[in-house]
Amino acid sequence: MNNRSDTSPTLVRLSEYRAPAWRVSQVELTFDLGIDTTEVTSRLHLQRDPAQDAPLRLDGEGLELLSIALDGEPLAGDAWRYADNVLEVDGARDGSVLETRVCLRPAANTALEGLYLSGPRERGFLLTQCEAEGFRHITFFPDRPDVLASYTVTLCADRDRFPVLLAGGNPDGQGELEGGRHWARFVDPHPKPSYLFALVAGRLQKIERDYATGGGRAVKLVIWAEPDAIGQCGYAMDALERSMRWDEEAYGREYDLDVFHVVATHDFNMGAMENKGLNIFNAKYLLADPDSSTDDEYRAVEAVVAHEYFHNWSGNRVTCRDWFQLSLKEGLTVFREQQFSADMNSAALKRIEDVALLRRAQFPEDAGPLAHPVRPAQYSEINNFYTATVYEKGSELVRMVAGRLGRDGFRRGMDRYFARNDGQAATLEDFLGALGEANGIDLMPYLAWYAQAGTPRLSARGLYDAAHRTYTLTLSQHTPPTPHQPHKQPLPIPVKLALFDRAGQIMPLHLTDDSAETSGATERVVVLDRAEQAFVFQQITEAPVPSLLRGFSAPVILECAYEPADLALLLRHDPDGFNRWEAGQQLAARAYDNLREGNETSALDAWCDALEALFNDGAMDPALLADLLTPPGEIELAERERQVDPSHVHALRQQLQEHLALRIGQSTLQHRYESLAAHASLQLDASNQARRRLKRRVLELLSRIDPWTAHAQATLQYDNAPSMTDRLAALAVLVRGNASQAHAALAHFRERYADNPLAMDKWFSVQTQLPGELVLDRVRALEADEAFTLKNPNRVNSLFGAWARNNPDGFHRPDGSGYQLLAERLKQLDALNPQVAARMATAFNGWQRLEPGRRALARSAIESVAAHAALSRNLNEIVQSMLH
Numbered sequence: 001m002n003n004r005s006d007t008s009p010t011l012v013r014l015s016e017y018r019a020p021a022w023r024v025s026q027v028e029l030t031f032d033l034g035i036d037t038t039e040v041t042s043r044l045h046l047q048r049d050p051a052q053d054a055p056l057r058l059d060g061e062g063l064e065l066l067s068i069a070l071d072g073e074p075l076a077g078d079a080w081r082y083a084d085n086v087l088e089v090d091g092a093r094d095g096s097v098l099e100t101r102v103c104l105r106p107a108a109n110t111a112l113e114g115l116y117l118s119g120p121r122e123r124g125f126l127l128t129q130c131e132a133e134g135f136r137h138i139t140f141f142p143d144r145p146d147v148l149a150s151y152t153v154t155l156c157a158d159r160d161r162f163p164v165l166l167a168g169g170n171p172d173g174q175g176e177l178e179g180g181r182h183w184a185r186f187v188d189p190h191p192k193p194s195y196l197f198a199l200v201a202g203r204l205q206k207i208e209r210d211y212a213t214g215g216g217r218a219v220k221l222v223i224w225a226e227p228d229a230i231g232q233c234g235y236a237m238d239a240l241e242r243s244m245r246w247d248e249e250a251y252g253r254e255y256d257l258d259v260f261h262v263v264a265t266h267d268f269n270m271g272a273m274e275n276k277g278l279n280i281f282n283a284k285y286l287l288a289d290p291d292s293s294t295d296d297e298y299r300a301v302e303a304v305v306a307h308e309y310f311h312n313w314s315g316n317r318v319t320c321r322d323w324f325q326l327s328l329k330e331g332l333t334v335f336r337e338q339q340f341s342a343d344m345n346s347a348a349l350k351r352i353e354d355v356a357l358l359r360r361a362q363f364p365e366d367a368g369p370l371a372h373p374v375r376p377a378q379y380s381e382i383n384n385f386y387t388a389t390v391y392e393k394g395s396e397l398v399r400m401v402a403g404r405l406g407r408d409g410f411r412r413g414m415d416r417y418f419a420r421n422d423g424q425a426a427t428l429e430d431f432l433g434a435l436g437e438a439n440g441i442d443l444m445p446y447l448a449w450y451a452q453a454g455t456p457r458l459s460a461r462g463l464y465d466a467a468h469r470t471y472t473l474t475l476s477q478h479t480p481p482t483p484h485q486p487h488k489q490p491l492p493i494p495v496k497l498a499l500f501d502r503a504g505q506i507m508p509l510h511l512t513d514d515s516a517e518t519s520g521a522t523e524r525v526v527v528l529d530r531a532e533q534a535f536v537f538q539q540i541t542e543a544p545v546p547s548l549l550r551g552f553s554a555p556v557i558l559e560c561a562y563e564p565a566d567l568a569l570l571l572r573h574d575p576d577g578f579n580r581w582e583a584g585q586q587l588a589a590r591a592y593d594n595l596r597e598g599n600e601t602s603a604l605d606a607w608c609d610a611l612e613a614l615f616n617d618g619a620m621d622p623a624l625l626a627d628l629l630t631p632p633g634e635i636e637l638a639e640r641e642r643q644v645d646p647s648h649v650h651a652l653r654q655q656l657q658e659h660l661a662l663r664i665g666q667s668t669l670q671h672r673y674e675s676l677a678a679h680a681s682l683q684l685d686a687s688n689q690a691r692r693r694l695k696r697r698v699l700e701l702l703s704r705i706d707p708w709t710a711h712a713q714a715t716l717q718y719d720n721a722p723s724m725t726d727r728l729a730a731l732a733v734l735v736r737g738n739a740s741q742a743h744a745a746l747a748h749f750r751e752r753y754a755d756n757p758l759a760m761d762k763w764f765s766v767q768t769q770l771p772g773e774l775v776l777d778r779v780r781a782l783e784a785d786e787a788f789t790l791k792n793p794n795r796v797n798s799l800f801g802a803w804a805r806n807n808p809d810g811f812h813r814p815d816g817s818g819y820q821l822l823a824e825r826l827k828q829l830d831a832l833n834p835q836v837a838a839r840m841a842t843a844f845n846g847w848q849r850l851e852p853g854r855r856a857l858a859r860s861a862i863e864s865v866a867a868h869a870a871l872s873r874n875l876n877e878i879v880q881s882m883l884h
């Protein structure tokens, strides 16, 4: 590895951004592909910025330089220097052409960055991953996103071993070479940054579809996979077509090349990658069939296919000036995908899922040692900043701005943004500037959200004045300090709200100073843009129940002294599914507090009563009901504790579910389960998915109060399941309950899916959900399984990731044995794949708030990682931030 940090790591700072002294207008690349060695010849057409006189410096990591020539002349050894990952060349002028030839070793590349081999050497294929800084592992280049060049790429390889040769752009010829070799050329007419370069070569099969854009361009859509997986690509193809159509309709954005290639690989560090014209996917987010994929996985495939496709405009046509602007493409593209998924499926369920993710992944990040702004001010290793904050919180910021502009205004602003920045590398200022100018609104106050880390606390107090029939809502905000940011400023917080009367009817709203046009609406947005502000509603005939932050209108933590009965009223009567869920989550959190404190049960009673009523309300959508019946997760509940004992949090959450199950009643649950189970089906439509979701939830609740019956039913469900959704749900109930039947079911599953890597990942991860005191031995047994390898990121995540993140009680063992195991594996993993190791290390996030015993044990485990020799820059940055 080339980024081992023996000295203290250098920080890259946003404030030190400088335009490049040298640009590249055109790149010609020729690859002589081989599994053990690949030769890359590159010709760079250089442009010098006349205002700067810096020497030509190119990035290059781990490259074996074979030859170098400038303007056709081989360069003498004293005319260039290659050290510390920089190649410095003397004598280059504006218009010069630099030609280099380097040797790469794809089969030895376990970091999965640059050019690498996916799969076994006999039948695997070659591919590249360049974001963020992988291109410098392929050739010498100014490897920064503000250098945009047009690419001509020629691939040469043995025809038998590499029958398929792909690169981004349009095809531009192919032919035979001597010795059983062949070549193919691709030209990308759209200038792009180096991180969007990609190639793929190997034995792949394809499915194809013809697509015509609204503007009449004929596009060939091609999905490529290894022979055993090509049959699972049909759903992704449908999703791709839906995404393309949607982007035309919702944003007026069309595809801009003659071909669009998508490739699936089992060896990938992330979810997927939007390389221009050649998207590469982690197979987990591309392959789907009912026998091996769950409903949730189908939705994830649709979402990720859409996300990568949408990048063609938000990311590729308009890219980022520097990596500090990462959220410019990621936050925006997550938001676009969320809109798309809401349109394709249920908008309320999508919002619930996304807000739950934000709270589970982003809020803890923002509250811990790794907290950083959506636009970080500095980094040591950029790969550590592909975070929930940049992606999910970044999307919430776009959502706030979009809400401020309204549908048409946002579209107008986006049109302006795309038109003005097309073909360029932009900043968040360019984004907010274009959106604001197109609408005559100053959006720059929202920049503060991008610069400030931490989740704001929003407090609300309501005061009803019966004599004047006014209701005064006082909102205030406060953001706790985060690392390097002790003082916080007030942010503009849009609060969407409604008021309900005691019968659960929504009230018309008349704000003081209202215009005639907005007065009388039942839902309004007020913007809190200072520390505290009061809003007065007129003509209010009784003390109302406020419904605040509707649709989760800002990524904040709401603190409001609701009476449990008020939340129960919203949970039962709010017409909007998301708001109803939100009221239920708040009520469940208060019920959790009741159980912890043990002196009072009004919230617990209100929560159980309301859900019992909803359970028996035949008009409820089963999917929404399933979500309403799910209390906040353990990670979220732990955020309510001063000192976290994960075993105690787990036990309390279990009790919460037991109370709920008992209130609904064993026989009612049983009855519902049976009626849902009677119609088990393979169909993927919304109503079948909804019934499966509720069936799973009901079975889980039953297992809390009548494990014996529930395990018998789960076994039946496992044996007869028509789909993976039902099969895995049943298996999870057996494993979580440590049922005697689990053993046989797991053995059966393993046998049945031995050749299906994505299903085997589920076999590993489901077992990490064993009860806390049992799981560590199982994790040890599983890592000794012949199907386990530290070299495959999906397998690593499905074992160690699922254990450390999704089973807090099982990871945070009181004796620290979980911490030690993870620390040891992190050291081994880091030697193979620094990106995956660094991301896995973030499972220690939150350690400072553990109860003292665990805290000390966690600290020493993290310190043992920090003390390990030759840590990668990636892992080093994470553990150092954790400890300081």
Ligand code: PHE
Pocket (backbone or CB within 6 Å): 129, 131, 132, 270, 271, 272, 273, 274, 307, 308, 330, 386
């Ligand atoms: N840009 C990819 C996406 O979000 C994520 C990614 C980052 C993939 C870095 C690989 C490497 O769509």
Ligand code: ZN
Pocket (backbone or CB within 6 Å): 307, 311, 329, 330, 333
């Ligand atoms: Zn993305």
